[in-house]
Amino acid sequence: GDPIDVLICNTRPLVPGCVINVRPIGVMIMEDDGGKDEKILAVPAPKLTQRYDKVHNYTDLPEITLKQIEHFFEHYKDLEPGKWVKMGGWQDVDVAKKLIVEAIERYKTQD
Structure with a gap:
């Protein structure tokens, strides 16, 4: 599996796989047919935009934003036979x- 998944809250489109400076604000706990699959929620660093200056934890985001993220991940595998997703809430x-630190350590010990 992948070392860690990061979702970036942003008002501008980003190219998948791009690298930008962000800071984490929480994590959505999730499990799928492949095991634990947490999604780190992050916002762009202040040098990139000041829009998220007052967002320090996922609870600082509008509740509808969190519900939209949950809804997407609850259903994004619906059309794939034998695949499932179980939501575990936010941390x-x-x-x-x-x-993130655990993912870095796993990466360092890979063959």
Whole structure:
């Protein structure tokens, strides 16, 4: 599987796989047919935009934004036979940072 998935809240489109400076604000806990599959939620760094200056935790985002993200991930595998997704709720920025550190450590120990 992939080391870690990061969703970036942004008002401008980004090319998939691009690299930008972000800061984590939380994590959506999720499990799918392949096992645990958490999604780190991040916002662009202040040098890129000031839009998210007051967003420090996922709870600072509008509730509808979180519900839209959940809805997407609850249904994005609906048309793939044998695949499923189970949502586990949201965790705060400290949990997100811990998962990022764990992913970095896993990467360092890969063959």
